[in-house]
Amino acid sequence: MISTKGRYALRVMLDLARQGPEEPTPLKDIAARQEISKKYLEIIVRELVAAGFVTGVSGKGGGYRLCRKPEDYSVGEILESAEGPLSAVSCLAEGAAPCPRAADCLTLPLWAEYERLTHDFFYGKRLSDLMQR
Amino acid sequence: MISTKGRYALRVMLDLARQGPEEPTPLKDIAARQEISKKYLEIIVRELVAAGFVTGVSGKGGGYRLCRKPEDYSVGEILESAEGPLSAVSCLAEGAAPCPRAADCLTLPLWAEYERLTHDFFYGKRLSDLMQR
DNA sequence: CAATTTACCTATTGACATACTAGGTAAATG
DNA sequence: CATTTACCTAGTATGTCAATAGGTAAATTG
Numbered sequence: 001m002i003s004t005k006g007r008y009a010l011r012v013m014l015d016l017a018r019q020g021p022e023e024p025t026p027l028k029d030i031a032a033r034q035e036i037s038k039k040y041l042e043i044i045v046r047e048l049v050a051a052g053f054v055t056g057v058s059g060k061g062g063g064y065r066l067c068r069k070p071e072d073y074s075v076g077e078i079l080e081s082a083e084g085p086l087s088a089v090s091c092l093a094e095g096a097a098p099c100p101r102a103a104d105c106l107t108l109p110l111w112a113e114y115e116r117l118t119h120d121f122f123y124g125k126r127l128s129d130l131m132q133r
Numbered sequence: 134m135i136s137t138k139g140r141y142a143l144r145v146m147l148d149l150a151r152q153g154p155e156e157p158t159p160l161k162d163i164a165a166r167q168e169i170s171k172k173y174l175e176i177i178v179r180e181l182v183a184a185g186f187v188t189g190v191s192g193k194g195g196g197y198r199l200c201r202k203p204e205d206y207s208v209g210e211i212l213e214s215a216e217g218p219l220s221a222v223s224c225l226a227e228g229a230a231p232c233p234r235a236a237d238c239l240t241l242p243l244w245a246e247y248e249r250l251t252h253d254f255f256y257g258k259r260l261s262d263l264m265q266r
Numbered sequence: 267c268a269a270t271t272t273a274c275c276t277a278t279t280g281a282c283a284t285a286c287t288a289g290g291t292a293a294a295t296g
Numbered sequence: 297c298a299t300t301t302a303c304c305t306a307g308t309a310t311g312t313c314a315a316t317a318g319g320t321a322a323a324t325t326g
Contacts, residue, residue: 002222059294060300089135106147106263130239192323193271
């Protein structure tokens with residue numbers, strides 16, 4: 001399940017993409033357009049900054065700007081920066097304790113296949129693919 | 134993310150499939166083989182009974198039995214009976230309040246496409262497909 | 267019939283993550 | 297120097313997940 005954090009992150013990136021790279025877009029405007037609490041968006045945007053996806057410009061006339069062109073972002077990397085790894089099950093999440101039953105678990109291959117499917121789907125989509133309907 | 138409930142449900146069904154239909158399999162044995170708390174499995178199996186996937190036989194020599202042949206179960210229906218709808222985002226979950234932004238949300242089509250992908254993947258797999266590695 | 271083994275039922279709990287909110291400080295501009 | 301913006305730390309309500317606790321009812325076996 002994709003949580004609000006990941007969905008909001010993607011909507012922020014899309015909003016920035018639509019505003020264009022000329023002048024930075026203040027978070028207040030994004031919050032208004034997207035109808036999301038500005039306070040909550042601050043948390044999300046901070047992570048996008050940390051991931052190197054957007055840069056912030058302080059002061060009057062400031063705001064946020066994309067670091068790359070929309071076609072150079074995959075949806076997958078945006079989602080993962082907000083949500084952590086897109087693992088279908090905890091057995092496959094990296095950093096988790098390896099399951100002692102893995103060697104003969106009949107379901108593990110299923111989860112692994114689904115994870116590949118998910119990864120390929122989201123990393124195959126570009127931010128620019130979502131810019132118009 | 135697939136939770137333990139869904140994963141355990143699938144493992145129970147697989148365990149029952151492997152034991153064969155001759156005599157019912159007591160939950161105690163499944164819990165031992167799968168190394169899952171029997172108490173927790175009771176909750177999960179109750180839902181499998183309610184869904185019409187397995188039947189229970191009380192008393193000595195009792196246990197659980199599959200209602201169909203393994204090839205007549207899809208993995209998707211088993212997971213959904215334990216987890217509820219396999220929706221990627223709350224906007225698409227049936228029963229949820231319809232999102233007022235749906236009409237011009239740029240991300241909704243993405244989630245819808247992913248949901249289709251997920252649905253087709255899990256409903257395309259049969260329980261019998263997982264019985265041997 | 268009595269003891270045992272099984273399914274079946276209700277309720278509760280601890281831990282954790284999610285989705286926020288509150289209340290600031292620092293930086294840049296006019 | 298006032299305003300506007302980003303940036304930072306902390307807290308909190310709610311809910312879900314994963315599991316336990318402690319039973320009752322049903323069927324079989326000796």
